[in-house]
Amino acid sequence: MSRVQLSVVIPTYNEVDNIAALVQRLRQVLTDHHWEVIFVDDDSPDGTLAAIQALAADDARIRYIHRQGRRGLNSACKEGILAASGDCIAVMDADLQHDERVLPSMLAQAQQHDLVVASRYIGSGGVSDWSRFRLLISRAATWLSRVFVRHQLSDPMSGFFLMRRDFALRGVDQIDSDGFKILLELVAKAPSSTRVAEVPYVFRSRLAGESKLDSRVALQLLAFLLKHRFGQRFPFELCLYALVGGLGVSVHLGVLGGLHKIVGLDFRLAQALAILLAMTSNFYLNNWLTFANSQRRHASTLRALLSYGLVCSMGAGLSYLVSVFLYAHATPWWLASFSGILAGFFWNYQAARLWVWCRA
Numbered sequence: 001m002s003r004v005q006l007s008v009v010i011p012t013y014n015e016v017d018n019i020a021a022l023v024q025r026l027r028q029v030l031t032d033h034h035w036e037v038i039f040v041d042d043d044s045p046d047g048t049l050a051a052i053q054a055l056a057a058d059d060a061r062i063r064y065i066h067r068q069g070r071r072g073l074n075s076a077c078k079e080g081i082l083a084a085s086g087d088c089i090a091v092m093d094a095d096l097q098h099d100e101r102v103l104p105s106m107l108a109q110a111q112q113h114d115l116v117v118a119s120r121y122i123g124s125g126g127v128s129d130w131s132r133f134r135l136l137i138s139r140a141a142t143w144l145s146r147v148f149v150r151h152q153l154s155d156p157m158s159g160f161f162l163m164r165r166d167f168a169l170r171g172v173d174q175i176d177s178d179g180f181k182i183l184l185e186l187v188a189k190a191p192s193s194t195r196v197a198e199v200p201y202v203f204r205s206r207l208a209g210e211s212k213l214d215s216r217v218a219l220q221l222l223a224f225l226l227k228h229r230f231g232q233r234f235p236f237e238l239c240l241y242a243l244v245g246g247l248g249v250s251v252h253l254g255v256l257g258g259l260h261k262i263v264g265l266d267f268r269l270a271q272a273l274a275i276l277l278a279m280t281s282n283f284y285l286n287n288w289l290t291f292a293n294s295q296r297r298h299a300s301t302l303r304a305l306l307s308y309g310l311v312c313s314m315g316a317g318l319s320y321l322v323s324v325f326l327y328a329h330a331t332p333w334w335l336a337s338f339s340g341i342l343a344g345f346f347w348n349y350q351a352a353r354l355w356v357w358c359r360a
Contacts, residue, residue, distance in 0.1 A: 006035040006107055006162075007086030011076035012052075013042045015094040019051040023062060025100045033107065038083055039064040039094070040076040045298060071295065074175055077182045081172050090162040091182065098160040099201040106162040106199055113197040114167040115190070117183065119155035125200030154198060156184050167194070240290040241349050244282055252278035283308045291357035304356050311351040319344030 008026060012019070019039070026037055039052045041064060049066055056062040065079055077091055088110045092098040102118055109116040119125050121142070127135065142157050161183050163171070171186045187196070252274045259270035283305050287295055296304040323340030327333055 003034060004036050004086040005033045006030065006088050006090060006103070007084030008035065008037045008090045008092060008103070009040065009077060009080030009084060010037060010092055010094050011040045011042070011073055011080065012044060012048050012094045013071075014044045014046045014048060016044070016046045016048045016051050018094050018096050019048060020055065022094055022096060022100070023055055023059075025096075026103075029100050029103055033104070036061045036063060036084075036086060038080045040080040041066055042071045042076060043068050074182050074185070078172050078175055081168050084165075084168075087165050088162055089165060089168045090160075092160045097204045099204060102199050102201045103162070109197045109199060110162055110164055113195040114164050115186070115194060115196045116162045117153055117155060117158050117196065117198045118160040118162075118201045119153070119158060119198040120201065120203050121154040122198055123200035125155075125202060127203045128205045153187060153196065156187055157181060158183055160201070237290060237353075238349060241286065241352075242345070244285045244290055245345065247285065248278045248282040251281050279309060279312055280305070282312075286352065287357070291353070294357040296357070307356045308352060311348055311356060314351065315344040315348035318347050 010022070023037065026035070039062075041049045041052065043049070043066065049064070052062070052064045056064060063083070065083060067076065067079070070076075080091075081089055088107055090103060090106065092100070098118065106116045106118065120127055127138075138157065142155060159181070163186075167190075171190060174189045175182055175185050190196075255277050256270050256274035259265040259273060260267050263270075265273075286308075287301070287304070319340040321340075322343040323336045326336035326339055331339070
């Protein structure tokens with residue numbers, strides 16, 4: 001069997017309508033190379049895995065990893081890279097927006113470089129149908145990330161790149177599985193002697209499925225840059241949890257004031273409803289933002305919501321006991337109350353992280 005020149009790692013989630021077209025495109029552009037493609041699917045509920053398996057049954061170059069209980073773009077890429085057998089390893093998306101036709105030129109560049117990045121912002125590169133707002137956000141994120149990384153790339157936020165095998169295996173161990181832009185981490189942590197090249201490409205419009213890009217990306221980028229600047233101990237997740245908690249207080253007070261003062265509902269009932277709505281909104285915000293890489297979906301969401309309610313109830317009880325104990329031992333009322341709030345907050349965060357959004 002011929003040695004594999006190129007392994008293409010493609011993380012997937014709900015991309016069933018794009019799989020066959022992507023494989024066909026790879027076959028067309030890589031006819032002169034020995035290649036394989038490794039799909040890493042995060043247990044897509046739309047039939048993505050079945051589509052991959054059907055193609056793999058007839059083509060040994062098509063491989064797949066079915067992940068259950070594990071999610072996240074970085075961790076998916078890491079597993080795919082470690083499973084790859086090619087002399088070079090490329091990473092690209094399954095949504096057909098990355099132009100597979102530049103893979104041969106990227107592979108040629110890899111003869112002289114450790115890392116080759118497909119860039120939207122050099123030469124003939126570009127984007128297809130982005131709004132001015134999305135382009136502005138992308139440019140701002142690119143500029144900000146370039147401030148923090150050693151190697152000056154025109155497109156450090158690109159999700160389309162190719163690496164020599166030795167560079168990939170050295171770098172993958174340093175990648176945070178909870179990160180969101182593996183290229184940015186590779187470049188930020190690569191030694192200064194790393195040989196990097198860029199090739200232009202046009203980022204195409206999505207034909208099927210839904211974009212994974214949302215407002216979390218800005219916060220995830222900020223988290224990475226802060227951790228890169230101040231170290232992995234920077235408590236960004238805790239800060240997000242506190243931010244959501246602050247929003248929850250606003251929800252609570254708004255609902256309570258509206259129901260009691262405007263609608264005229266009995267205070268006890270209004271308070272109970274305000275607590276319930278604030279807790280529910282906190283859960284969904286934390287699920288979407290704070291613990292995005294452990295996000296609960298589908299049937300597991302209700303179980304996680306009930307678990308979160310139990311966690312918060314226990315936190316409220318702890319807060320009450322701490323404040324009462326301190327007040328009984330001559331602590332000023334405001335300090336006793338604040339200490340109770342802190343105790344409840346840290347309990348809720350740790351219990352939620354380890355219990356509600358724990359990784360399988």
